[in-house]
Amino acid sequence: MNFEFSEEQNMLRDQARSFLADKCSLRNVREILDGDAPFDAEAWRGMIELGWTGTAIPEEYGGIGMGYLELCVIAEELGRSLAPTPFSSSVYLFAEAILTAGSEEQKKQYLPGIATGATIGTLAVFEGPHAPSPKNIKAKAANGLLSGEKMPVPDGDVADFAVVAANSDAGLSLYIVDLSDDSVTAQSIKTLDPTRSHAKINLSETPGELLGNEGDGWNILGQVFNAAAVLFAFEQVGGAQAALDMGKEYAMTRFAFGRPIATFQAIKHKLVDMYVATELARSNCYYGAWALDTHSTELPIAAATCRISATDAYHESSKENIQIHGGMGFTWEFDCHLFYRRSKLLSVNLGGEPRWKDMLISRLEQASA
Amino acid sequence: MDFNDTPAEAEFRAEVRTWLKANVPHRDKAAESEAELIRRAKSWQAKKADAGWACLHWQKEYGGRSASPIESVIWQQEESKYDVPAGIFAIGQGMCGPTMATYATEEQKQRYLPPMARGDEIWCQLFSEPAAGSDLAGLRTKAEKDGDDWIINGQKIWTSGAHYSDYGILVTRSDPTVPKHQGLTFFFVDMKSPGIEIKPIKQISGASNFNEVYFTDVRIPDAHRLGEVGDGWRVSITTLMNERLAVGSAGGPDFADIFRLAQNIEINDQPAIKDRAVRDRLATWYCETNGLKFTKFRTQSALSRGETPGPEASIAKIVSAKKLQDIGSFGMDLMELGGIMMDENVMLEDGMFQGAFLGAPGLRIAGGTDEILRNIIAERVLGLPQDIRADKGVSFNEIPTSR
Ligand SMILES: Cc1cc2nc3c(=O)[nH]c(=O)nc-3n(C[C@H](O)[C@H](O)[C@H](O)COP(=O)(O)OP(=O)(O)OC[C@H]3O[C@@H](n4cnc5c(N)ncnc54)[C@H](O)[C@@H]3O)c2cc1C
Numbered sequence: 045m046n047f048e049f050s051e052e053q054n055m056l057r058d059q060a061r062s063f064l065a066d067k068c069s070l071r072n073v074r075e076i077l078d079g080d081a082p083f084d085a086e087a088w089r090g091m092i093e094l095g096w097t098g099t100a101i102p103e104e105y106g107g108i109g110m111g112y113l114e115l116c117v118i119a120e121e122l123g124r125s126l127a128p129t130p131f132s133s134s135v136y137l138f139a140e141a142i143l144t145a146g147s148e149e150q151k152k153q154y155l156p157g158i159a160t161g162a163t164i165g166t167l168a169v170f171e172g173p174h175a176p177s178p179k180n181i182k183a184k185a186a187n188g189l190l191s192g193e194k195m196p197v198p199d200g201d202v203a204d205f206a207v208v209a210a211n212s213d214a215g216l217s218l219y220i221v222d223l224s225d226d227s228v229t230a231q232s233i234k235t236l237d238p239t240r241s242h243a244k245i246n247l248s249e250t251p252g253e254l255l256g257n258e259g260d261g262w263n264i265l266g267q268v269f270n271a272a273a274v275l276f277a278f279e280q281v282g283g284a285q286a287a288l289d290m291g292k293e294y295a296m297t298r299f300a301f302g303r304p305i306a307t308f309q310a311i312k313h314k315l316v317d318m319y320v321a322t323e324l325a326r327s328n329c330y331y332g333a334w335a336l337d338t339h340s341t342e343l344p345i346a347a348a349t350c351r352i353s354a355t356d357a358y359h360e361s362s363k364e365n366i367q368i369h370g371g372m373g374f375t376w377e378f379d380c381h382l383f384y385r386r387s388k389l390l391s392v393n394l395g396g397e398p399r400w401k402d403m404l405i406s407r408l409e410q411a412s413a
Numbered sequence: 414m415d416f417n418d419t420p421a422e423a424e425f426r427a428e429v430r431t432w433l434k435a436n437v438p439h440r441d442k443a444a445e446s447e448a449e450l451i452r453r454a455k456s457w458q459a460k461k462a463d464a465g466w467a468c469l470h471w472q473k474e475y476g477g478r479s480a481s482p483i484e485s486v487i488w489q490q491e492e493s494k495y496d497v498p499a500g501i502f503a504i505g506q507g508m509c510g511p512t513m514a515t516y517a518t519e520e521q522k523q524r525y526l527p528p529m530a531r532g533d534e535i536w537c538q539l540f541s542e543p544a545a546g547s548d549l550a551g552l553r554t555k556a557e558k559d560g561d562d563w564i565i566n567g568q569k570i571w572t573s574g575a576h577y578s579d580y581g582i583l584v585t586r587s588d589p590t591v592p593k594h595q596g597l598t599f600f601f602v603d604m605k606s607p608g609i610e611i612k613p614i615k616q617i618s619g620a621s622n623f624n625e626v627y628f629t630d631v632r633i634p635d636a637h638r639l640g641e642v643g644d645g646w647r648v649s650i651t652t653l654m655n656e657r658l659a660v661g662s663a664g665g666p667d668f669a670d671i672f673r674l675a676q677n678i679e680i681n682d683q684p685a686i687k688d689r690a691v692r693d694r695l696a697t698w699y700c701e702t703n704g705l706k707f708t709k710f711r712t713q714s715a716l717s718r719g720e721t722p723g724p725e726a727s728i729a730k731i732v733s734a735k736k737l738q739d740i741g742s743f744g745m746d747l748m749e750l751g752g753i754m755m756d757e758n759v760m761l762e763d764g765m766f767q768g769a770f771l772g773a774p775g776l777r778i779a780g781g782t783d784e785i786l787r788n789i790i791a792e793r794v795l796g797l798p799q800d801i802r803a804d805k806g807v808s809f810n811e812i813p814t815s816r
Contacts, residue, residue, distance in 0.1 A: 292796075
């Protein structure tokens with residue numbers, strides 16, 4: 045049994061952690077929170093230089109072809125640091141969509157730019173405050189031209205390309221769209237988590253290049269979301285651990301009734317519950333990482349399992365971290381809310397937990413049939 | 414990252430599988446009385462021991478196999494695939510054995526460990542008292558020196574298996590005038606000694622697995638003392654550390670069982686599993702069950718590398734005992750009023766959900782309550798400070814007590 049990350053992978057983790065501590069501390073995150081920049085350009089450049097964007101992209105498409113386990117390691121550290129960069133949109137969503145359904149030419153055309161950081165990609169599925177379905181997606185595609193409104197689109201205001209879900213005569217399909225086309229407007233929108241930028245994108249007769257088979261869009265999205273769920277789950281676990289560490293640190297130093305609040309059981313046991321949830325999620329994430337890395341047929345189940353578990357852990361840990369901080373935790377000035385915001389963003393970005401729980405049970409029903 | 418055994422581990426697993434396949438006896442659990450269970454358990458344990466499959470990680474000369482920790486885990490994984498009579502040796506082999514191995518003399522180890530491993534002699538743990546459970550160091554059973562013997566007076570309670578045990582490990586108070594952790598002395602005792610009286614206690618499940626054990630002028634030779642006089646707390650810690658490793662996950666219905674029930678039982682004329690609220694609960698349990706399973710795999714990987722697992726093993730008991738209670742309760746919800754029926758002719762699934770409902774409360778208490786385990790994780794894993802104690806530094810006989 046070797047259900048662990050290897051020594052090399054742990055070295056990569058150390059390297060990632062120290063890079064992020066240096067170039068992407070919570071101070072940097074707050075600059076994005078309070079400023080106008082959509083992301084931290086310097087941290088982003090640094091990640092590109094370290095080759096992170098090409099971690100799991102095969103060498104033939106310009107990546108460094110390390111693999112998914114390495115990408116998971118990086119994702120956990122990105123989650124811990126709350127990195128305000130378009131990494132996930134470009135790497136977990138756009139690149140995964142191209143890798144999953146792209147033709148050989150499309151892979152050759154789009155992946156090198158992602159790997160080298162020359163371009164930023166994203167995925168445009170949602171159309172407002174409701175769960176998307178193959179039926180209710182209103183964006184239309186006809187004769188290779190797309191029209192419709194997508195929001196929120198993660199990093200839609202900074203991305204060069206997007207994979208867009210739209211309905212054609214054949215049903216829901218995916219298209220690669222060049223967002224610099226004149227027919228496209230992208231407008232930043234205010235969201236719960238200003239440390240990650242989102243946009244409203246309007247397409248009007250915009251040229252789109254079919255990705256995968258026409259009518260196969262929902263199915264491809266399912267596969268992309270499975271891979272992305274594992275990677276985001278690592279971000280969630282990283283964030284949950286960071287919130288737990290922060291709560292612990294504060295509890296040790298804050299005094300009330302003449303003693304550290306960490307001596308009160310209500311606080312100790314709360315921290316233990318955060319720890320237990322985070323450890324269970326971490327273990328499920330390892331399962332997800334293994335399934336992703338080995339292209340296992342268990343991936344759909346593993347992905348849902350680690351996503352649900354990590355969503356719960358991050359929610360628990362980030363909300364109770366605020367509670368442990370008392371009034372301080374409710375201030376803009378303290379960092380607790382950064383984790384709380386991010387935890388909510390990550391719990392809905394691939395669809396909400398009720399839907400994932402339902403999908404998990406459906407997948408288990410299929411597996412047991 | 415993989416789930417694979419190393420070549421050596423795979424070879425070992427194959428050997429274990431072959432032996433188990435050829436040797437596990439057929440078991441008909443219907444109407445298995447306690448006496449019959451003990452007889453079958455002893456016979457299975459002896460068979461294992463004779464072939465070198467008992468207490469694998471113990472040294473050979475004490476009845477074990479001198480196997481590595483990972484080999485022990487592989488054995489447990491393979492054996493647990495069969496429905497073999499187990500449990501009655503867990504306290505002895507899991508806790509009393511390691512305590513004896515650490516503190517008994519060489520002669521004593523030669524005398525007592527092999528029959529413990531072979532299941533010829535059963536051991537129990539005489540720790541808890543009416544006024545000392547979580548606060549074990551508050552125990553009062555008195556030990557007074559009399560020549561080469563000690564005279565024991567007092568009462569133990571909740572002693573699992575005392576009624577069928579041959580020996581027990583016992584913590585006593587030898588000096589009430591010093592702070593509570595300092596005045597304890599630890600022994601092992603022959604359960605057939607004159608002056609020991611065992612009274613079964615009926616549990617909420619109706620069964621009687623644990624007992625009150627009274628000591629009236631029981632003589633224990635000083636040679637049966639483990640550790641120094643007054644150093645009994647340290648010896649107890651050895652037992653308790655092993656207890657945490659031994660308890661692990663709760664048995665009983667798990668995700669697969671409640672999943673099957675939800676597929677087979679109907680709500681509103683369709684399988685319960687189609688109900689969104691039911692799916693939500695099932696998904697939560699699936700994630701917990703797997704989280705525990707993969708946490709175990711991580712621990713096992715650490716064992717593979719030769720590391721010893723720490724108190725994080727307590728996670729398994731906290732999570733699984735609560736889950737067991739919830740699954741038991743929810744299973745009965747799905748059966749609605751019929752869920753209360755425990756008549757063997759009409760109950761579903763051999764009554765496993767009712768059994769879990771009635772058994773789980775005990776699991777949340779035995780071997781460290783949910784609250785005590787949270788304290789242990791808080792202090793030993795997270796490094797948080799200890800609770801403030803009202804009895805710190807106070808002589809035992811001056812500590813305030815319940816009325
Ligand atoms: C099925 C079963 C089998 C058992 N077998 C054995 C056995 O073989 N040998 C043996 O010696 N004992 C055995 N026990 C006893 C068991 O170890 C004790 O019941 C347990 O340690 C709790 O002690 P108590 O019952 O005195 O409860 P108490 O310690 O009185 O606890 C009552 C409540 O107070 C809480 N509490 C106590 N202290 C604290 C604290 N510091 N912080 C927060 N909450 C606290 C507890 O968590 C619990 O909820 C068994 C118990 C059960 C249920």
